[in-house]
Amino acid sequence: LSALSPCSPPAPLPASGLDRDQFPRQYLGSWHFIAAAAATPAALETFAGTDSSVFHMGQSPQPQRLQLRAALRLKSGGCVPRSWIYLLNEENTDLATEGRPGMRTELFSSKCPDTIIVQETDRDYQRILLYSRTPHLADECIEDFRSQAYCLDMEEFLLLPRSQDTCQLQDS
Numbered sequence: 001l002s003a004l005s006p007c008s009p010p011a012p013l014p015a016s017g018l019d020r021d022q023f024p025r026q027y028l029g030s031w032h033f034i035a036a037a038a039a040t041p042a043a044l045e046t047f048a049g050t051d052s053s054v055f056h057m058g059q060s061p062q063p064q065r066l067q068l069r070a071a072l073r074l075k076s077g078g079c080v081p082r083s084w085i086y087l088l089n090e091e092n093t094d095l096a097t098e099g100r101p102g103m104r105t106e107l108f109s110s111k112c113p114d115t116i117i118v119q120e121t122d123r124d125y126q127r128i129l130l131y132s133r134t135p136h137l138a139d140e141c142i143e144d145f146r147s148q149a150y151c152l153d154m155e156e157f158l159l160l161p162r163s164q165d166t167c168q169l170q171d172s
């Protein structure tokens with residue numbers, strides 16, 4: 001560690017994060033998956049066949065739930081729809097995933113505007129993921145993410161190739 005480049009892990013969301021007027025409202029809508037990092041290759045394996053993914057976070061009829069939909073473009077060319085239900089927590093901005101009791105999703109602010117860092121922890125892996133409102137993100141923002149990952153000893157890094165068109169999200 002050098003004094004010139006202090007190690008800085010991703011910062012938790014600001015305390016205003018729990019303001020129900022703000023959270024999760026400001027995170028609803030579309031996100032592009034940009035990059036992922038983990039300590040082991042196995043934790044990133046699930047993304048190996050993916051060229052790009054676009055997500056939509058939406059409200060659910062029940063206020064304690066969020067509906068996440070995704071459209072994955074596979075490297076092989078096909079489009080694959082995915083969906084998850086997140087359960088909101090009273091005390092913090094952590095999310096639980098319906099049907100995945102061992103999984104915890106924590107949100108972190110990122111230095112670059114219109115981006116968010118998500119940490120997923122399950123029984124057998126942990127990884128951080130970078131999402132952006134826009135499909136292309138400045139290299140500097142990606143490098144920032146990477147150095148924050150290093151700070152967590154996550155040295156495996158994956159940048160989504162995005163060499164094909166993104167897939168269309170299906171209406172729910």
Ligand code: MYR
Nearest residue numbers: 024027031055057107116118131
């Ligand atoms: C996966 O591929 O493992 C699931 C990825 C979760 C994606 C989350 C995408 C958007 C993040 C926005 C945060 C919203 C919080 C209310």
